Amino acid sequence: MATDNPNADGFGEVSRVRGIAFEYLSFGASVFGLVALGVLLVYVAIDAFDLANASPEWLLTYFLTLVGPFLAFCLYSANDPEVTRRALGALGGGLVVVAALFSAIEAFVAPIPRLNWQLAYLFVVAAPTTAYLAYVGSRGRLGAVGFGLLGRLVGGVAIGLAVGTLFLVFDALLWFLAYTLGVLPAVGLYAFGRVRSAPRARTAAAPVGLVGLTAAVFLRDVVATYPSDLIIYLWTIAVPVAAAGALLVADRSGRTAGVLVGGLPLAVATAGGFLAAGAGLPAPTVLLVLVLTGVPTAAYVSRVVDVGEGVVGLALPFLLAAGVIVGALIVEALGVPAPDPWLDASYLTEAPSRTPSEAGLYPAIVGSVIIIAMVAVLSFALGVGTSVFLEEYTPESGPLGTLTRILQVNVANLAAVPSVVYGLLGLGLFANLLGLGIGTAVTAALTLSLLILPITIISAQEAIRSVPDDLRRGSDAMGATRWQTTKNVVLPEAMPGILTGTILALGRAIGETAPLIMIGAATTVFRAPDSLFSRFSAMPMQIYTWAGFPQADFRYGVVAAGVITLLIILVGMNGSAILLRNRAERGS
Amino acid sequence: MASSHDADTAGITRRKSLAALAGAGALGLAGCTQSTDGGDGGDGSDGGDGSDGGDGSDGDSSLSGPINIAGSSTVFPLMSAVMEDFAEMHPDVDPDISSTGSGGGFSNFFCTGDTDFNNASRPIQPEEEALCEENGVEYVELIAATDALTVVVNPDADWIDSLTTEELAQIWRSDAAETWDEIRDEFPNEEIERFGAADTSGTYDYFIEAILGEDGHTGDYQATEQDNTIAQGVAGSEYAIGYFGFAYYFQNPDQLKALGIDDGDGPVEPSLETASSGEYTPLSRPLFTYPSIESLGEEHIAEFARYFVEQTTNEDLVAGDVGYVPATEETQEEQMSILEDAIEQAQG
Numbered sequence: 001m002a003t004d005n006p007n008a009d010g011f012g013e014v015s016r017v018r019g020i021a022f023e024y025l026s027f028g029a030s031v032f033g034l035v036a037l038g039v040l041l042v043y044v045a046i047d048a049f050d051l052a053n054a055s056p057e058w059l060l061t062y063f064l065t066l067v068g069p070f071l072a073f074c075l076y077s078a079n080d081p082e083v084t085r086r087a088l089g090a091l092g093g094g095l096v097v098v099a100a101l102f103s104a105i106e107a108f109v110a111p112i113p114r115l116n117w118q119l120a121y122l123f124v125v126a127a128p129t130t131a132y133l134a135y136v137g138s139r140g141r142l143g144a145v146g147f148g149l150l151g152r153l154v155g156g157v158a159i160g161l162a163v164g165t166l167f168l169v170f171d172a173l174l175w176f177l178a179y180t181l182g183v184l185p186a187v188g189l190y191a192f193g194r195v196r197s198a199p200r201a202r203t204a205a206a207p208v209g210l211v212g213l214t215a216a217v218f219l220r221d222v223v224a225t226y227p228s229d230l231i232i233y234l235w236t237i238a239v240p241v242a243a244a245g246a247l248l249v250a251d252r253s254g255r256t257a258g259v260l261v262g263g264l265p266l267a268v269a270t271a272g273g274f275l276a277a278g279a280g281l282p283a284p285t286v287l288l289v290l291v292l293t294g295v296p297t298a299a300y301v302s303r304v305v306d307v308g309e310g311v312v313g314l315a316l317p318f319l320l321a322a323g324v325i326v327g328a329l330i331v332e333a334l335g336v337p338a339p340d341p342w343l344d345a346s347y348l349t350e351a352p353s354r355t356p357s358e359a360g361l362y363p364a365i366v367g368s369v370i371i372i373a374m375v376a377v378l379s380f381a382l383g384v385g386t387s388v389f390l391e392e393y394t395p396e397s398g399p400l401g402t403l404t405r406i407l408q409v410n411v412a413n414l415a416a417v418p419s420v421v422y423g424l425l426g427l428g429l430f431a432n433l434l435g436l437g438i439g440t441a442v443t444a445a446l447t448l449s450l451l452i453l454p455i456t457i458i459s460a461q462e463a464i465r466s467v468p469d470d471l472r473r474g475s476d477a478m479g480a481t482r483w484q485t486t487k488n489v490v491l492p493e494a495m496p497g498i499l500t501g502t503i504l505a506l507g508r509a510i511g512e513t514a515p516l517i518m519i520g521a522a523t524t525v526f527r528a529p530d531s532l533f534s535r536f537s538a539m540p541m542q543i544y545t546w547a548g549f550p551q552a553d554f555r556y557g558v559v560a561a562g563v564i565t566l567l568i569i570l571v572g573m574n575g576s577a578i579l580l581r582n583r584a585e586r587g588s
Numbered sequence: 589m590a591s592s593h594d595a596d597t598a599g600i601t602r603r604k605s606l607a608a609l610a611g612a613g614a615l616g617l618a619g620c621t622q623s624t625d626g627g628d629g630g631d632g633s634d635g636g637d638g639s640d641g642g643d644g645s646d647g648d649s650s651l652s653g654p655i656n657i658a659g660s661s662t663v664f665p666l667m668s669a670v671m672e673d674f675a676e677m678h679p680d681v682d683p684d685i686s687s688t689g690s691g692g693g694f695s696n697f698f699c700t701g702d703t704d705f706n707n708a709s710r711p712i713q714p715e716e717e718a719l720c721e722e723n724g725v726e727y728v729e730l731i732a733a734t735d736a737l738t739v740v741v742n743p744d745a746d747w748i749d750s751l752t753t754e755e756l757a758q759i760w761r762s763d764a765a766e767t768w769d770e771i772r773d774e775f776p777n778e779e780i781e782r783f784g785a786a787d788t789s790g791t792y793d794y795f796i797e798a799i800l801g802e803d804g805h806t807g808d809y810q811a812t813e814q815d816n817t818i819a820q821g822v823a824g825s826e827y828a829i830g831y832f833g834f835a836y837y838f839q840n841p842d843q844l845k846a847l848g849i850d851d852g853d854g855p856v857e858p859s860l861e862t863a864s865s866g867e868y869t870p871l872s873r874p875l876f877t878y879p880s881i882e883s884l885g886e887e888h889i890a891e892f893a894r895y896f897v898e899q900t901t902n903e904d905l906v907a908g909d910v911g912y913v914p915a916t917e918e919t920q921e922e923q924m925s926i927l928e929d930a931i932e933q934a935q936g
Binding site for chain 1: 654656658661664665668669671672675682683684685686687688696697702813814815816835836838839840909910911
């Protein structure tokens with residue numbers, strides 16, 4: 001036996017070369033993709049914000065007034081001398097290294113187009129260092145408070161704008177009736193039932209709501225006079241949001257705080273709405289943005305003050321705002337030439353134009369937001385429904401089990417079908433056969449939902465499958481029905497995974513062009529869609545068209561600004577979904 | 589303790605919020621009401637008389653409704669520029685435009701009755717006429733502008749300045765020449781790299797009709813609907829050749845070199861002047877738009893069609909902003925009378 005053992009003389013030596021080579025190969029693979037993407041984004045950002053024309057003085061001014069104080073805030077929050085030393089080392093050393101390397105490449109290899117060493121420093125050293133410090137800073141209490149407040153401000157504005165956009169197409173008058181007759185009584189009954197523990201009131205809530213909604217649909221055309229839009233939004237959204245915030249805070253820190261948290265933003269928002277109406281701004285959107293920003297912000301501030309830790313962190317938004325203002329003042333006072341970004345306010349609020357400097361993306365942004373909102377709801381409902389059925393209700397053996405497996409394989413195959421095919425399906429089925437109209441928002445939303453449905457189903461199935469069977473059996477043993485087990489055990493446990501899959505799928509849907517071309521979505525529209533059945537354009541369609549325009553300003557500046565806008569909206573969408581997911585993860 | 593405290597504060601705040609609701613309701617009653625008789629304006633309007641100057645100051649703001657346009661990507665910049673101005677003048681008109689290619693627009697959208705106009709960079713073809721007839725879609729043909737199809741080479745190619753129409757055909761016909769010296773002896777012995785329009789494009793059809801005739805188009809080329817791709821391909825190689833609409837060359841004259849075309853009377857370079865004077869043959873071509881007669885029955889679409897024909901002589905817009913050759917006054921008058929007849933037929 002001993003003679004057969006190759007290790008008889010000890011274990012010998014194993015070469016480590018392969019392992020090391022493999023490690024570096026995989027490192028190289030990951031770096032290649034990331035660097036390529038990084039270069040693309042850097043150039044798109046330079047074009048969109050016209051950074052190629054930013055003078056070094058301009059960059060330096062804002063570095064000192066905006067980035068510097070922000071970094072100081074993060075370092076102060078992290079309160080770690082080691083981090084401070086490292087950050088200053090990176091910023092200082094990076095400056096020398098980047099300047100030297102950049103000059104060397106320009107001198108000896110080839111000139112680098114549209115980039116100077118200051119910009120290279122900004123993207124290669126300053127941006128990663130800032131991100132790192134923001135991460136480190138956010139782990140301290142001070143930073144957490146600052147970023148929490150900042151997040152609520154930004155998130156509130158984003159959600160306010162999104163809701164305002166959705167109400168461009170959804171009938172506000174119908175919503176007013178539905179809310180007044182259906183939602184409000186149902187919620188009222190339910191809350192009453194809970195507080196007074198009257199189960200009958202709680203059971204009655206759903207039917208009452210349904211009756212109210214039906215009545216609203218019938219009354220929509222009967223009623224002739226409605227309050228103005230501003231009043232409708234105030235009554236149906238601002239007041240409930242404020243009330244919810246007030247209840248929440250009153251629960252935690254007493255009724256004065258509750259009234260303050262609900263009432264103050266509501267008052268500001270109402271005043272803002274009426275002022276905006278006077279100034280010719282879109283009053284309902286102003287109202288929504290103010291109330292959806294104000295209430296969560298006020299609630300957060302109240303909580304931080306209650307806890308009493310890291311209150312100074314609340315100064316972060318003021319620090320940044322002051323940085324922007326001071327920077328602008330200095331630039332103005334010294335007459336420093338500032339870049340003229342393509343991506344500015346008018347780009348986001350104007351219609352497309354034949355003149356590059358006047359071209360805007362507004363109708364396409366609205367179109368994309370509306371479609372993606374509908375796609376999110378549709379694909380989530382259909383995807384989760386299908387996967388729950390396939391995983392929890394279908395038998396695993398017998399002829400039905402075989403059928404299920406065939407179905408599964410087909411769903412998986414559908415995920416690989418090219419998007420043009422879905423476009424054709426949408427054109428034939430939704431646009432022509434069901435008569436939903438060529439190139440309408442409904443047709444597009446249905447088509448894109450179908451397109452991403454396989455991905456949503458598969459990821460939701462994976463998530464449901466990964467819920468340990470012990471949990472189900474445990475729930476069964478408690479005497480729970482299958483519906484109770486699914487609702488109380490499986491879905492909450494699987495929700496983070498389901499959301500992850502939906503986020504990825506939505507990211508694909510928002511960038512699709514081919515199916516939209518097939519269903520006849522317009523290349524360019526000049527007004528935001530005002531109903532689900534009006535023709536619309538989406539951001540990728542408009543960007544693609546601009547990329548084909550003969551003027552160089554369109555192909556570089558306007559297209560780059562469009563790409564950045566698309567990315568920002570995508571990041572915003574994903575960010576909110578990830579927040580939801582993290583909340584679900586914490587909850588379970 | 590917690591629960592009683594909860595119930596207590598919750599009750600109070602709910603009462604408070606109810607009071608706030610009541611306040612808001614009172615506000616709602618107090619003022620700011622709207623009624624819902626909006627509906628379909630625009631049908632009973634007088635609709636302007638069309639032939640008046642066209643400075644836009646007559647803006648009949650009662651016009652409303654959608655205008656759906658599809659078709660040629662060559663006409664797209666011109667049509668969308670006109671739409672932009674029209675949309676600005678009439679805030680309730682809701683125009684949209686898709687760039688589908690002339691043929692794609694006719695067969696998928698226009699002849700099935702889904703769009704009001706179809707733009708085309710060549711006249712409607714027999715099979716498309718048949719399809720329209722089958723679906724009962726009637727239309728008129730309007731000339732939008734003139735384009736000078738431009739043949740371009742790399743700016744570094746100093747060995748070539750012009751080509752005769754026969755030489756051009758040798759380069760692009762189905763049994764195309766492989767190397768440049770097959771075309772003319774003094775040309776270098778290098779392979780020809782071809783960049784041209786895709787076969788869904790009206791530019792492709794027109795190029796065949798004007799230059800290649802029976803011989804047909806070569807398949808050995810990079811086909812695309814995007815002028816940028818052609819421009820970048822040609823800019824990337826000294827021995828490349830491509831063709832596209834005049835607008836791209838007009839906006840980027842330094843990036844590429846346009847060849848003079850010799851149709852027997854010596855080489856003529858493409859320009860707004862040579863195309864409008866008729867010297868630049870055979871590659872100057874008319875661009876069309878086809879309004880559907882049924883759609884012209886709607887006042888806002890008829891008004892848009894009139895506005896479009898008025899704008900075809902607008903030099904700033906057609907030549908300056910887009911890069912096509914504006915129509916002459918006579919052409920415009922002719923088109924306007926065709927249009928007025930069609931509108932009369934539609935509105936009876």
